[in-house]
């Protein structure tokens with residue numbers, strides 16, 4: 001049987017956007033706190049989506065994306081999955097178009113075991129013909145035709161439409177359960 005294809009989102013699935021975003025938020029709004037969740041509870045006037053739009057000019061830069069930390073266990077689990085599946089990285093690069101080269105370099109550095117021919121820089125992921133898509137974006141999962149796995153992030157906590165994976169250990173477990 002031919003191997004099935006898994007497409008994997010980059011931002012907030014492989015690359016941690018939240019930790020650097022919180023640092024950026026503190027710097028630009030000149031605030032200090034240790035616990036971002038507690039800060040948001042204490043400051044209900046802070047609209048996260050609005051803040052993301054305001055800080056977008058800082059996010060859509062080479063420096064921000066090139067220096068993103070890797071999400072825990074992403075490398076290990078993807079390496080394992082490659083034994084049984086074909087893995088593509090499908091990143092909505094059009095959302096932050098000034099970061100193409102940073103994204104490419106970042107993927108080459110942190111995921112050297114995935115061939116660059118399997119990097120897909122796209123916009124709308126309805127074009128992705130894979131069996132699975134692991135993504136934190138509900139919008140993208142809705143457009144996707146295969147099986148969507150929702151990777152947990154602060155912005156998608158309430159969604160119950162998709163199979164939820166909280167971290168890469170959950171991803172590994174999900175695909176192990178598919179083998180049986």
Ligand SMILES: [Mg+2]
Nearest residue numbers: 009011012136
């Ligand atoms: Mg994402």
